[in-house]
Amino acid sequence: MTSDIGSGALHLLQTVFGYPAFRGQQADIVGHVASGGDALVLMPTGGGKSLCYQIPALLRDGVGVVISPLIALMQDQVDALAEVGVRAAFLNSTQSFDETLRVERQVRTGELDLVYVAPERLMTPRCLELFEASNIALFAIDEAHCVSQWGHDFRPEYIRLSILHERFPQVPRIALTATADRMTRAEIAHRLQLEDARQFVSSFDRPNIRYSIVEKTNGRKQLLDFITTEHSGDSGIVYCLSRKKVEETAEFLNESGIKALPYHAGMEHAKRAANQARFLREENIVMVATIAFGMGIDKPDVRFVCHLDLPKSIEGYYQETGRAGRDGMPASAWMAYGLQDVVLQRRMIDESEADENFKRVLSTKLDAMLGLCETLSCRRMRLLEYFGEGSSPCGNCDTCLVPPVSFDGTVPMQKLLSTIYRVGQRFAAGHVIDVLRGAESERIMQWHHDKLSVYGVGSDRSEQEWRAILRQAIALGFVTVDHEAFSSLKLTELARAVLKGEQKVQLRQYQKPVKPKRVSSPRGYEETELSKSEQAIFDKLRWWRVETARAHGVPAYVVFQDATLREIAKVKPTSLDQLRGVSGVGEKKLTSYGDEIVEIIGEMM
Structure with a gap:
């Protein structure tokens, strides 16, 4: 230059x-x-x-x-x-x-x-x-x-x-x-x-975002607990796979006292545009959406992005979670993920009209996404590794904050694979797990599966534990789901070495879901603490910003971002020259808003 x-x-x-x-x-x-x-x-x-x-x-x-x-x-x-x-x-x-x-x-x-x-x-x-x-x-x-x-x-x-x-x-x-x-x-x-x-x-790292992926039990209830515990009153985005789920989740959140709006391609254009405008211009709104929403959204104060369904790829996940915390302040990327997500994504690939080469690429991308979900190491390291960037444990993801327990899962994996084989690779997950646990269902008796050597060999584990093991078996490539045969589970060539005892398998221990607790700010992030008087100025400036943005017909952050208002509250400028030095205040904004801001500061001093 x-x-x-x-x-x-x-x-x-x-x-x-x-x-x-x-x-x-x-x-x-x-x-x-x-x-x-x-x-x-x-x-x-x-x-x-x-x-x-x-x-x-x-x-x-x-x-x-x-x-x-x-x-x-x-x-x-x-x-x-x-x-x-x-x-x-x-x-x-x-x-x-x-x-x-x-x-x-x-x-x-x-x-x-x-x-x-x-x-x-x-x-x-x-x-x-x-x-x-x-x-x-x-x-x-x-x-x-x-x-x-x-x-x-x-x-x-x-x-x-x-x-x-x-x-x-x-x-x-x-x-x-x-x-x-x-x-x-x-x-x-x-x-x-x-x-x-x-x-x-540039580096793909977003150190202010905390990544968390939890076992899905009751997705909507878990989402509500997460929002009310971690992000009450914050703006956020919740991604769902289907239009119907978008509508139902938005309705559920509204009934639970959280202001939520739906957004998907099936809505009337005017309604969709109106909901997007409200999300951009108002504060404390949760947008529940399909991936049709979000590209180019510049709203800097989105404090959380949640996924109630598994994204198709790490690129998609990174792009969507990246809409949180654009202002550099702490933000959360939270996902609830379960076995059905894996089955559904596999089925969508298998049933797509794409050619075999394209399907292979989609499957590879999904495998990488599953690897991120099931990893025993730092999620940020795994995420950055995908984009070819090395890093060390971040201290600001769920696996760093609460390290998962790993165990030698070779024997339970062998039990699972053997059961799939013994039932003829013709049954779906629920039936296979019932056989493993020794359930006395009508279907098991009908097929005489209670007579199999594997019947009841997994009675020491709960259904949720076996689902977690099966999910990892699919993620590791030992098991596939045949959607043309009623979602029956089938073994892959990779399963052979495990069944023969030639390969050990390390698994992630199932953790019973617990209600989230508010956690501290990210390591390495210095929170901009405001004193009581500074907080009062900041709050007054935010109210002024809302009215000013409404008068100008623009989103509030277009007038000034929160980071700029925080700095103004700390500097307390009493002249235009002092205000000129604040980050985010250019000459045009100084001319447009400077006198009003200096006046507000003067009134509160």
Whole structure:
């Protein structure tokens, strides 16, 4: 980066966006793109990806074009930029013809710094001709993992974005995503013709997020206990696999006194948009959703993300849990997971219309997800390892805080595998466990399974313990579920060595679920403690922010994030000059809100 670009970038960061210094690789990325270089950027959610294209767009001549699949969020993104004095607009299907003409004219005449456009709109001859007739500073391809057919958010229209390299060879391109393993990263580079682009890969670690995965017994009740114990009054997201479960869970939480809204693709568009707007603009709302919700959600104070169903892959899990704690404050990623989740995900892969190669990739990704759930070691280490990053035990996940008990499970595993074999590999989990435990069911008597040598050999363990062992047998690849034969359990080739005693098996000891207790802040995280007087100022500023955001028609965090309000409460600025030094207060916000804030501080001193 030349010194001129470097000083210009830092000046914009401080005066426009209100931050004192760049974080991590931001400065290098900004300098590279501002100088005309192409880049592929992997940076965790909350790491400041948007600054990596916003500042170069302001430094370079012309308008920066941001390609994003998030039509529903473009208005909020444009509003947030307007709050800091950046001239931004969008082009999408929600606009009237007159509005579209106005924005197109602004692009042509150079009246905008940034314009957001969906990939479908970009591909139209009209839009491509508009950009060819305009001075374009750069192309930013946001949510670039959408180009990957192996990914969890594949969008077919993203594949056609290679046209940018062909039609605009002199315009720098920056592709950004929070989630991509090596295979997905290679596919992004190939499909967007960014093989020669410089790659910037930040750490995937989110140290402020506490990861916990519990044995699912009564998922909704466990969820309620978790929220009321750990996150009462906080904003959060709960992910469910089906639309029906979304509706039922939201209703259950509301009946239990927690303000919850549903969100899924089957809802009317207007209702879905209204619920999303409420979640973004109001505080203390829990959004219960399918994975149709969340990409691009910039709400910084989401304190927890929960999963009531097993995600399909670690990428999906990481992307979804990454929506918690974008402000850097402590947050939780909690999941309830059981045997039925494994069976259901396997069935979805087996019954999909994908080719065998694609099914193998999906199965491999699910195996990695199961490995994360069943690990005896630090979950964060396992998570980061998946993305090719080494680490040491974090001290801030459930397996670090309450280490699981492992035991030599070779004999119980042999009992389970033998029982599956003895019943002819023709029965589902419930029947196999009944045989193991010596149950006297009508079905067992009907099939004379009470006469088998394995009948009752597992009577010393509860049904829940055997389900945990079976789940681990599936995760370890000893057992598969045949969905074409009524979910019957079948042995794999890997089971042979265990049955013959040639392979030992270490298992995770079943722990009876207990009601969660509030735990301390993450190790290595320094809580911003406020004194009684500072807390009073912070609370007053938050009320002021709610009213101000409502008047401006924007989410509260667009006015100021909690972290900025906390710092104001600690600094207690009595002049605009003192307020100018607070992180998150740029010149435009100082002009817009400075006098009011100084007045509030003065009243409370």
